[in-house]
Amino acid sequence: MIEQPSMITMQLMGKRYEVPSGLTIMAAIEYAGYKLVRGSGCRAGFCGACPTIYRMADDHRLHTALACQTLVKDGMHLVQVPYVPVAKRIYTLDDLQPVPNTILQYYPEIAGCVACNTCSRACPQGIQVMDYIQAALRGDIERAAQISFECISCGICSSRCPADIKHYPVAQMARRLYGKYITSSSQHLAARVAQLDNGEFDAEMNTLMSMSVEQLKARYEQRTFETVAGANQERSATRQWGSAIDPVDYQDELEPDEAACSVS
Ligand code: SF4
Ligand code: SF4
Ligand code: FES
Numbered sequence: 001m002i003e004q005p006s007m008i009t010m011q012l013m014g015k016r017y018e019v020p021s022g023l024t025i026m027a028a029i030e031y032a033g034y035k036l037v038r039g040s041g042c043r044a045g046f047c048g049a050c051p052t053i054y055r056m057a058d059d060h061r062l063h064t065a066l067a068c069q070t071l072v073k074d075g076m077h078l079v080q081v082p083y084v085p086v087a088k089r090i091y092t093l094d095d096l097q098p099v100p101n102t103i104l105q106y107y108p109e110i111a112g113c114v115a116c117n118t119c120s121r122a123c124p125q126g127i128q129v130m131d132y133i134q135a136a137l138r139g140d141i142e143r144a145a146q147i148s149f150e151c152i153s154c155g156i157c158s159s160r161c162p163a164d165i166k167h168y169p170v171a172q173m174a175r176r177l178y179g180k181y182i183t184s185s186s187q188h189l190a191a192r193v194a195q196l197d198n199g200e201f202d203a204e205m206n207t208l209m210s211m212s213v214e215q216l217k218a219r220y221e222q223r224t225f226e227t228v229a230g231a232n233q234e235r236s237a238t239r240q241w242g243s244a245i246d247p248v249d250y251q252d253e254l255e256p257d258e259a260a261c262s263v264s
Helices: 023-029 102-106 107-111 118-122 127-140 141-149 156-160 167-182 188-198 202-210 215-224 245-249
Strands: 007-012 014-021 050-054 063-068 076-080
Touching: 014 023, 014 102, 023 076, 076 118, 102 141, 102 167, 107 127, 118 127, 118 156, 127 167, 127 202, 141 167, 156 167
Parallel strands: 007 076
Antiparallel strands: 007 014, 050 063, 050 076
């Protein structure tokens, strides 16, 4: 007999909903009858499309999270932030030099950082955001690139910064400069690019492009992970990744609701 999850209460944009405990925020919103047409992408913590702001009952403080990676809690008051527009500066990487003031030239506002660390506290990836901004300010491109390596460009940090700093474009610029000019080149990558240029994968790609959606789904389900060293078995890939509870599991349980709202 399948154990039923206990129900908890959340508020979404001021409206109260009972949802099962154990869902991610994203799955809870869908369980409540909303269709996410924006603010949802990979559902796996990689794309940065699902920034969420919430506070708990009887607590004035705002918290930030990724909706696909954070479990809904009893008493959560939620709003979705579907997109954080952060103005990126235009440059051609080939024309730049990896010298200390390159980033500062394009993002001079980083000099206005007041070291409040709000950005680091807001980051759902646990990145020391202030540290990479300070590294960029010092011209330490390598350090800025390394600290920001797991940034997913959700923009939450920028939405909270009192100095109007565009954090993730700064981090992207540092990683681009680092990748092109500072780190050693990858022989494997060069070999793979040469294979692509020589058309070695064209036939396989054409086969995939000619398949129907159903055929592609079947192929996807059949795939296997590489065998982990020491573990003498291959695992089915299905549902090994993603959120604590796969939202798809709950979609079947949703009552069809013609009047379902769209969170965009
Ligand atoms: S939130 Fe802005 S001002 Fe505060 S530490 Fe981060 S970058 Fe600096
Ligand atoms: S550094 Fe900023 S943009 Fe990158 S993951 Fe953290 S909060 Fe999101
Ligand atoms: S949907 Fe991609 S990070 Fe949440």
